[in-house]
Amino acid sequence: MAQAAAIGGALEERGASRGGGLARRRARIAFLLCLPLIVLVLALVIYPAFYSLHLATLNKSMTRFVGLANFAFLFKRETFWMVVEQSVIFAVGAVVFKALIGFVLAHLVHRLPQRGQRAWRGMLLVPWVIPPAMSTLVWWWMYEPSYSALNWLLAGMGFAPVAWLGDPYWARFAVILVNVWYGAPFFMIMYLAALKSVPAELYESAEIDGANAWQKLIYVTLPMLRNIIAITVLFSLIVTFANFDIVRILTAGGPRDMTHVFATWAFKLGIESNDIPLGACVSLFMFPILGFAAVFILRDVHRRSRELAGVAA
Numbered sequence: 017m018a019q020a021a022a023i024g025g026a027l028e029e030r031g032a033s034r035g036g037g038l039a040r041r042r043a044r045i046a047f048l049l050c051l052p053l054i055v056l057v058l059a060l061v062i063y064p065a066f067y068s069l070h071l072a073t074l075n076k077s078m079t080r081f082v083g084l085a086n087f088a089f090l091f092k093r094e095t096f097w098m099v100v101e102q103s104v105i106f107a108v109g110a111v112v113f114k115a116l117i118g119f120v121l122a123h124l125v126h127r128l129p130q131r132g133q134r135a136w137r138g139m140l141l142v143p144w145v146i147p148p149a150m151s152t153l154v155w156w157w158m159y160e161p162s163y164s165a166l167n168w169l170l171a172g173m174g175f176a177p178v179a180w181l182g183d184p185y186w187a188r189f190a191v192i193l194v195n196v197w198y199g200a201p202f203f204m205i206m207y208l209a210a211l212k213s214v215p216a217e218l219y220e221s222a223e224i225d226g227a228n229a230w231q232k233l234i235y236v237t238l239p240m241l242r243n244i245i246a247i248t249v250l251f252s253l254i255v256t257f258a259n260f261d262i263v264r265i266l267t268a269g270g271p272r273d274m275t276h277v278f279a280t281w282a283f284k285l286g287i288e289s290n291d292i293p294l295g296a297c298v299s300l301f302m303f304p305i306l307g308f309a310a311v312f313i314l315r316d317v318h319r320r321s322r323e324l325a326g327v328a329a
Contacts, residue, residue: 065303071296078293086297095273095281100301103277105188107257110195115249117196118203125204126211137205144201152265155194156181159266184274187267191275194262199255203248210244211237250313254306278302 075082090096125136143151158165159180167177180190218236227235238245260279263269269276269284276284278298286295 068296068300071293072300074293076291076293082293086294090294090297095276096298098273099276099278099281099298102188102275103257103302104305106192106195106259106263106277107253110192110199110256111249111252113192113196114199114203114252115245117200119207119245121200121204122207122211125208137208140204141201143198144205148198148261149265151198152194152262155190155197156266159190181267182271184271187271187275191263191266194266195256195259198262199252202252206244206248207241210241214240246313246316250310253309257302257306 071078072086073081073083121140125133125140128136157163161179161182164177164180166180170177178186181187214237219232222232222236258279259277260283263275263277263280267275269280278301282295282298285298286292
């Protein structure tokens with residue numbers, strides 16, 4: 017018996033060591049397969065980020081080190097704080113409306129028969145598939161004061177025309193509307209995929225307990241979609257915060273610089289005004305804001321994942 021136990025222990029130890037070697041071999045293969053992507057990220061993301069930090073510490077002619085003087089100069093400019101405010105309004109406002117509209121559309125499509133869902137998914141994804149610059153040019157034509165299709169509709173209903181891109185506040189609304197139109201389908205398709213992964217048994221149990229449609233949404237759908245909602249919002253917030261083409265094509269930051277976001281104002285300072293260090297400073301301000309949002313959202317996702325793992329255990 018003792019000899020058999022010793023043989024069994026040796027075989028088990030050999031199997032464990034073989035399994036550990038196989039796991040290490042798979043890890044090395046996975047690392048080698050990911051290596052081209054890692055090199056690409058280092059070349060296209062990490063290096064430009066550190067180079068921007070270097071540029072931000074130089075003077076306008078990029079011949080002398082000035083430390084944090086460029087940042088101190090920006091802090092004293094009223095336009096900079098207006099750009100910060102506008103960027104936050106643009107990003108948060110657009111993401112909130114995209115999330116709400118995408119959530120509603122996902123539920124509507126999810127309730128359709130399976131055969132009809134394909135056609136509706138295809139049609140609703142069209143705004144997201146069209147290149148942003150091309151679709152933004154169409155919106156610019158719709159906003160243009162002389163040939164505005166929107167003003168033509170307003171005139172037909174007896175309303176006065178609106179200076180969509182001439183009035184600062186209407187211009188803010190106009191750029192947010194275009195971003196919502198472009199990005200809402202992305203939220204819809206992400207939420208629709210998540211809805212299809214929710215077990216039908218949960219809804220059946222809630223219905224047996226007497227839950228109505230609103231209670232199913234609050235206590236079943238939203239908790240099951242909480243992580244995908246958080247990740248989608250974070251991804252969209254990053255992309256929207258760094259948006260350039262919509263604002264650049266529609267308003268170029270005007271009127272009176274009141275529609276500038278970080279990307280367009282950095283371009284104006286760095287390229288158009290030939291002050292690359294100052295433009296680099298503006299672009300760097302996106303990192304702490306987005307970093308704070310990422311930590312806050314991902315912490316909640318991690319906590320939720322641990323709760324679900326504890327429930328499953």
